[in-house]
Amino acid sequence: MSPELRILTQASVAPVADQDAYRLAGLDTATLCEAARARRDRAWGTILTFSPKVFLPITNLCRNRCDYCSFRRSPGDPGEWTMSPDEIRTWLSRAREQGCIEALFCLGDTPETGFREYRALLRSWGHECTVDYLYWAAEQALAEGLLPHTNAGILSRDDMIELRPVNVSLGLMLETVSDRLCEKGMPHHKAPDKRPATRIRMTREAGELRIPFTSGLLIGIGETLEERIDTLLAIRAIQREYGHIQEVIVQNFRAHPSTPMGSAAEPTEDDLAAAVALARLILDDDVSVQAPPNLSPASIKALIDAGINDFGGISPVSPDYINPRHPWPHLEKLSETCAAAGFDLRPRLPLYPSHLETTEFVDPSLRPRVDELQLGLAAQ
């Protein structure tokens, strides 16, 4: 047996050692996927999950300019949008009626540091900064019976301390640990908040604060295969230190015509499947591996075969504002695809059992609602 196949055999039952992870890169996708499936089946069984959510893009103003992003705007740009308090309340109410569990608050990075007009708008609504507005919005979500999860880009330690009592989890895609992608001519050159050290710092601080956390890997923006493995190993190292990373998203770059990377090649299904399989083989068993189905609607079976156990948030009420050209799948059809592959598709909370069953990761003020919703799901 070759050294690579020996490492793969070990990886199908337990995470590989750091130095061995790079040897996996030489194996073909089908072989990687077979081992990743075995790991997924062993750790997560025959249930695939999703989080029924409403997606609230609090603002699309962002001080960064990632070359692949079609979401961000500057003040005055066509399509600039900051959700008003009334809009937030209306969307949350609709979400409750449609049976959503998660309220996902997503926005551009630290918009108040770049845009005076935005600061004035927040003040006109009685809020000093974005985090204050997010706190208010999360309170509204909780009042509607929803569980808030916020991905606001880079947050300071104090920001996270403020948001913790009203959010069951926070998120920040690490995306990549490649500093090379921040150099001139690369996709993160004009995105100071995409410096890997900044994102690692926040991810670690969330762990210190015992905040359940979502991280992720973005593939197809110019990183090498070795850099993908570097990123997965970095996420694993932080998770092993703090135990707060519940899930890792493997997100594939999709080209939007209006962006500088509008004509860049997208990852193939094979690239994506290999990245998912590497994530499953490198990360520890208790970390959920998810891939967004709307970014690869023709590859759902390939994602399942590559070892995912989760599809992330799917919304019956709001589009994917980050990728508006890619609608969510219909749940019935997704469920049928899962069933054909031998899996049950089930809803879940934005807090995984590994974290909701402990006291340290759930703020006491959130506990009653979390337990009530979990009991409701268990009874379904």
Ligand code: SF4
């Ligand atoms: S990807 Fe995020 S950080 Fe980058 S420009 Fe878009 S909204 Fe801003």
